[in-house]
Amino acid sequence: xxxxxxxxxxxxxxxxxxxxxxxxxxxxxxxxxxxxxxxxxxxxxxxxxxxxxxxxxxxxxxxxxxxxxxxxxxxxxxxxxxxxxxxxxxxxxxxxxxxxxxxxxxxxxxxxxxxxxxxxxxxxxxxxxxxxxxxxxxxxxxxxxxxxxxxxxxxxxxxxxxxxxxxxxxxxxxxxxxxxxxxxxxxxxxxxxxxxxxxxxxxxxxxxxxxxxxxxxxxxxxxxxxxxxxxxxxxxxxxxxxxxxxxxxxxxxxxxxxxxxxxxxxxxxxxxxxxxxxxxxxxxxxxxxxxxxxxxx
Amino acid sequence: xxxxxxxxxxxxxxxxxxxxxxxxxxxxxxxxxxxxxxxxxxxxxxxxxxxxxxxxxxxxxxxxxxxxxxxxxxxxxxxxxxxxxxxxxxxxxxxxxxxxxxxxxxxxxxxxxxxxxxxxxxxxxxxxxxxxxxxxxxxxxxxxxxxxxxxxxxxxxxxxxxxxxxxxxxxxxxxxxxxxxxxxxxxxxxxxxxxxxxxxxxxxxxxxxxxxxxxxxxxxxxxxxxxxxxxxxxxxxxx
Numbered sequence: 001x002x003x004x005x006x007x008x009x010x011x012x013x014x015x016x017x018x019x020x021x022x023x024x025x026x027x028x029x030x031x032x033x034x035x036x037x038x039x040x041x042x043x044x045x046x047x048x049x050x051x052x053x054x055x056x057x058x059x060x061x062x063x064x065x066x067x068x069x070x071x072x073x074x075x076x077x078x079x080x081x082x083x084x085x086x087x088x089x090x091x092x093x094x095x096x097x098x099x100x101x102x103x104x105x106x107x108x109x110x111x112x113x114x115x116x117x118x119x120x121x122x123x124x125x126x127x128x129x130x131x132x133x134x135x136x137x138x139x140x141x142x143x144x145x146x147x148x149x150x151x152x153x154x155x156x157x158x159x160x161x162x163x164x165x166x167x168x169x170x171x172x173x174x175x176x177x178x179x180x181x182x183x184x185x186x187x188x189x190x191x192x193x194x195x196x197x198x199x200x201x202x203x204x205x206x207x208x209x210x211x212x213x214x215x216x217x218x219x220x221x222x223x224x225x226x227x228x229x230x231x232x233x234x235x236x237x238x239x240x241x242x243x244x245x246x247x248x249x250x251x252x253x254x255x256x257x258x259x260x261x262x263x264x265x266x267x268x269x270x271x272x273x274x275x276x277x278x279x280x281x282x283x284x285x286x287x288x289x290x291x292x293x294x295x296x297x
Numbered sequence: 298x299x300x301x302x303x304x305x306x307x308x309x310x311x312x313x314x315x316x317x318x319x320x321x322x323x324x325x326x327x328x329x330x331x332x333x334x335x336x337x338x339x340x341x342x343x344x345x346x347x348x349x350x351x352x353x354x355x356x357x358x359x360x361x362x363x364x365x366x367x368x369x370x371x372x373x374x375x376x377x378x379x380x381x382x383x384x385x386x387x388x389x390x391x392x393x394x395x396x397x398x399x400x401x402x403x404x405x406x407x408x409x410x411x412x413x414x415x416x417x418x419x420x421x422x423x424x425x426x427x428x429x430x431x432x433x434x435x436x437x438x439x440x441x442x443x444x445x446x447x448x449x450x451x452x453x454x455x456x457x458x459x460x461x462x463x464x465x466x467x468x469x470x471x472x473x474x475x476x477x478x479x480x481x482x483x484x485x486x487x488x489x490x491x492x493x494x495x496x497x498x499x500x501x502x503x504x505x506x507x508x509x510x511x512x513x514x515x516x517x518x519x520x521x522x523x524x525x526x527x528x529x530x531x532x533x534x535x536x
Contacts, residue, residue, distance in 0.1 A: 168399075168403065171392070171396055171399060171400060171403075172400070172403060174389070174391070174392060174396075175389050175392065175400050178389045178390060178391060178392070179387055179389060181351065181383075181387070182383060182387035182389065183400070184351065184371045184372070185349060185351070185371065185375070185380075185381050185383060185387070186375065186400045186401055186403045186404075186448070186452070187371070187372045187375030187376060187403050187404040187452065188372065188400075188403050189370075189372045
């Protein structure tokens, strides 16, 4: 039982990390960025490239090396997100929503198959494989590496939460999400704030990508597809556009999957997850913490 | 003659095939309250949006204190102190009152200036201080209008543009809002006031313009306009 809960929370914190970027972008420009999962993949690959470039240097200090690579990969992925927004989405700011959505799907394919051309179609083995001692807490087996990864994920989420609720930038993001035109009248450079939102969201996905690479040990150019959909599911469960809701949604999805797998068997995991998505979309489309959108007069 | 705060010359604005402004010209002198009167769709809101850079004119110029700002970006116009309080208040509904005021001060980098202006806004609009931690969307209409004005004050306006501040408010609140506008003006801020409620606007304005179909058809001092039979008939509710 406690093992199931831990597994759920562990996977859930990954989902939450990726889902946050999804939710932020949706919140601010109402775009379902289907390429978001691919930024996660891009993070894993840029981490892979950096670790490769650092060579044997990292073998002894794998956790520290992974941490530095994590920061650099976040930077790279964040910038990729900014470029993606600038090239693919900003020109369509005034276009119908559908055009933007199709572009997002296109961007997703472009990132996937672009990576395939550069890095090849075969899965890559991550040069750092986190090993670690196992602890027993309330009967659950928890490895130190799992704890470290959850710790990083939680730290990133706390930082994001503080940024959004306390800082001037975060306030501007929330204001744009509510009313971009009014924000413009407050003197907010809306384009710049949107670019920053993409940077932050993408960097979080990139972080999750590197951590997944280090944990599972294997990456490939399509690894972002499923996680992108899962992150979307997590965001919907929690309430898309709502940050606390999205974090919660990630954890809930992780737990649902963990228990679902236990009861129904591993092959049912994705069926179960997406079944939950459909259930939420029909029964409670605003998610657990999502508020009903108030009509503006 | 006082110096000119705002000068619009021959503004032409088109939305697709519809001409919203046709050669509109007007001026606001330093320290003046100018009322912009007219019916729905006459082009009042378009005029303000053109000044704040939300709408690009097809022709004509916008000058602020002598400088051409026709092509300036909205943030840089805000930074010059041309502050636009939009129609329908446009309060950030899930931000608190205080956060809404802070949004008004978004371009203000100096913390001391920001704090001084926040204090001033709370002092001038004491209701906001009581509701400081409340979400903006939970305020009443009058309070929201006060918040919208407070938000503009924190930006440090040199010229305040208000779009229909009396809309949807009870008569008593209309008077309260107009009093606040007069107080702000008394401290040296020029005001361009768009109103359908011509009576309330002319009570505090120094001068006024009447626009119809995107053109200025009449202008004069507030006293002249209040006495003009055409204004009385069309905007002051007849005889």
